[in-house]
Amino acid sequence: MGQVMSRLSICLYNYHTIGDAMTIMIEKEVAGLPFLNEQGYLLGMVTKNQIIEKGIENYVAGDKAADYLTNRFLPLNEDALLEDVWNLPFDIYPVLNNMEELIGIVSKYSLLQGYFLEVRSRSQELEAVFNSAHNGILSINKQGIITSLNPAAEKPTRTTKEEAVGRFLNDIIIPTGLLEVLRNGIPEYGAKFQVGRRLYISNRTPIMKDGEVVGAVGVFQDVSEIEKVLQELQSVKQLNEELQTIIASSYDGLIICNGQGDILRCNPAVGRILEAPWERLVGRPFKELVDKGIFKNNIIQLVKKQGGFISILERPFTKHSLVITANPVFSEEEEIVKIVINIRDMTELEFLREALEESKQLSEKYESQIALMRNHKEIGTELRYCSIIMNNVLDLAYRVSQVDSPVVLVGEQGVGKEEIARSIHFQSKRSKGPFYKINCGSVPEHLLEIELFGEGTFNGRNIGKPGGLELANQGSVYLENIGNMPLNLQGRLVRVLQDKMLQATGEKDRKSIDIRILSGTEKPLKKLVEKGLFRSDLFYTLNIVPIKVPALRERKEDLIPLVLFNLEQNNKRHGFEKVFSPEAVQLILDYPWLGNVREMANVVERLAVTANEKVISAEEVDEVLYEKEQSPLKTVTVTGVVPLKEAIIDLEQQLLSLAMKLHGTTVKAAEALGVNQSTVVRKLQKLKNNHGG
The missing domain is CATH 1.10.8.60 (Helicase, Ruva Protein; domain 3)
Structure with a gap:
């Protein structure tokens, strides 16, 4: 924009008349002038067209120029591109620099003229590129008429630009699929065709305009010589890849040196055996390995001295006992041009033996787990894993299953605490005994007491309902959500675990039991003890082995x-x-x-x-x-106008009621609403007081 605008040395202000404006526009040969206030702020434009629109008969030279002010203008930046602004609607535009300062004006005519010159320049550049392209280019319009053909395309099409342009494609050349691309609008890449002995590869693409196919273009490249070279190169490449694969896959270390003893290539096994970065060895003399004490003997010198195959034993009493062989490669002149060195670690046999022994121990260790998966298919559905953190959890679970200590599984709902409890039971020495699950948070207190301890005689009647602790005798009991167990039942459970004697509700006699307690909780029991929600004596009885089960x-x-x-x-x-x-x-x-x-x-x-x-x-x-x-929690509907304070209070009450209905507890309601639990409790109490208790 800065290249086509007219720079201004004068602008119009409030004291100018329309006569002054006309005089300046004539002198400066411009179609309009910007109008500024006293602070230099652009208020609008005064243009010749505006004067004409008001009528020549109404023109009075002494009238204020401000009376002819129009705000139908659009300021342009001096860095704006012509292609972005040439079709804007106004006849004249003020031009600003990057500091928002007025520096000139530009007319619609100047924009069009500048844009025309730019388009013509680009067209000439594209024409030069088109004619100079090494690849042949041919284009057709929607009717299949040839619209362009560059010199490089004349040879594969066996025609000239003068003969081809303006004629139907099939009248000039043998069909090559360009019309098919025109019909279906689907590009075709890498199509090969032959003209005489020459092989060409063609890319054919549709020309699109406003989502419609308006033509097609084909690009041809002579690949005859390239095809031959590619075939030879492919064979060499395949052979090289095979050799590379063989060398890289060799379990023995391989080092290839030139006749002077410089390392040309080596494989990863060298790094494993020598415990050194093998990539850095390439380009260095083999002698460096001897100087650094990696090898005792310079096998390169031994090969040159012997003039043939050499095999030696290196470091026989170290961690890696090595057998090194070197074989020379001779040229036609009987000179050594390469030396192939093979390094074999003889201690690998010992390592394999140790690995086999370790594998045997691991097999024995997890034998019970394999039997568990075969005999109890319902167990372990949620225990499929490949993460290190879960492997550690289950490894700990396996280890505690071999003893009889109580276990507390800590984790969110749905993480698989019950599955882990089952696996601990079925991998333990109690696996043939019963596994009984009791949910301490899903039944009322009086029913939970019967569920745990059973019910004996009542008013002379022998009800005879055994509890879970009795039913799980010689087995395991899983107490889910143990943190929700009422405190008085916690006290009874402590006595049962300490005395190993069970007294049913309403029963005077006690009976001996032998059970293992596995517990599940969403929050660590220690925090519940600190809040007075869990007995410390029961905590110390149960929390022998806490296992944190990670969330998914x-x-x-x-x-x-x-x-x-x-x-x-x-x-x-x-x-x-x-x-x-x-x-x-x-x-x-x-x-x-x-x-x-x-x-x-x-x-x-x-x-x-x-x-x-x-x-x-x-x-x-x-x-x-x-x-x-x-969820309704995220939808607020307004049906009428009420005081804002009342609306906020009403909405708050609705949200609290809905959150408590959906989540049941103040803790979960607070999490859903994104506030502290104390806030929810306080507002619920206020809501209760407002409704009369």
Whole structure:
């Protein structure tokens, strides 16, 4: 813009008349002038067209120029490109620099003229490039008429530009597929065709305008010589790759030196055996390895002295006992041009023996786990893993299963605490005994007492209902959500565990029991003890071995194996062959899985059952995963105008009521609303007081 504008040395102000403006415009040969206020701020433009629009008969030279001011203008930056502004609607424009200072004006005519010159210059450049291109280029319009043909295309088409342009394609050359590209709009790349003995490769693409095919262009390249070279190169490349693969895959170390003893190539096994970065050895003399004490003998000198094959033993009493062989390669003049050195680590046999022994020990260690997976297929569904963190958890679970100590499993809902408790039981010496689960947070206190300790005689009647502790005798009891157990029942449980004697509710007699307690809790029991919600004596009795089970979002590497396993199970159950699309898998990986493995299993089953096609799409996964965003908690509807303070109070009450209804506790309601629990408690109390208790 700065190249085509007219720079201004004068502008119009409030004291100028329209006569002054006309005089200046005539002298400066411009169609308009900018009008500034006293602070130099651009208020508008005074143009000849504006004067004409007001009517010549109304023109009075003494009138103020401000009376002819128009704000129908658009300021342009001096760095603006002509191609971006040439078709703007006004006849004249003020031009500003990067400091927003007025530096000139430009007319519509100047823009058009400048843009025309630029387009013509570009056209000439493109024409020169087109004619100078090494590859042949031929284009046709929508009717199949040849519109352009460069000199490089005359040879493969066996015609000239003068003969071809303006004529139908099939009248000039043998059809090459360009008309097919014109008809279907689908590009075709790498098509080969032959003219005489010459081989050409062609790329054919449609010419698009406003989404419509208006022509097609073909680009030809003579690849006759290149094709021959490529075939030879491919053979050499294949042979070289085979040799590289052989060298790299060799378990023995291989070093190739030139006749002077400089290392030309070596394989990764050299680095493993010598415990040195093998890549850095290339280009260095073999003698350096001797000088650094890596080798005792310079086998290169021995080969040259002997004039033939050499085999020696290196470092026989060190960690790596090596057998090194060297074989010379001779030229036609009987000179040594290369030396191939082979290094074999003889201690590998000992390492293999030790590895076999270790493998045997590992096999024995996990034998019980394998038997568990075979005999109890229902166990371990949620324990599929490949992460280090979960491996550590299950390794600890296996170790504690070999003893009889109480275990507390700490983790969020749905992480698989019960599955781990089952695996501990079935890998222990109590595996033949019963495994009994009791949820301490799902039943009322009086029912939980009977569920735990049983019920004896009542008013002379022998009800005879045994509790879970009695039913699990000689086995294990899993107390889920033990943190929710009432304090008085905690006291009874402590006495049972300390005395190993059980007294049913309403029963005078006690009986001996032998059980192992496995507990599950969402929050560490120590925090509940500090808050007075859990007895310290029971805590110290149960919390012998705490195991923290990580949430699924903390072990994302386990997510895909779990998802695929659950999908496979649902496919078998329902006779499906469903699979996830790559995009769907990425959505699954990105999802936080706050409900952990349990939520994941439910989502996978739902997708397997409801997906329309064999491939479960990302859209279907997205709809299932994020449907919670449509919750009423995130929708506010206004039906009338009320005082803002009353509206805020009413909305707050609705949100609190809905959060408590959906989540049940003030802790979870506070998490959903994004506030502290104390805030929820205080506001609920205020709401209760406002409604009269």
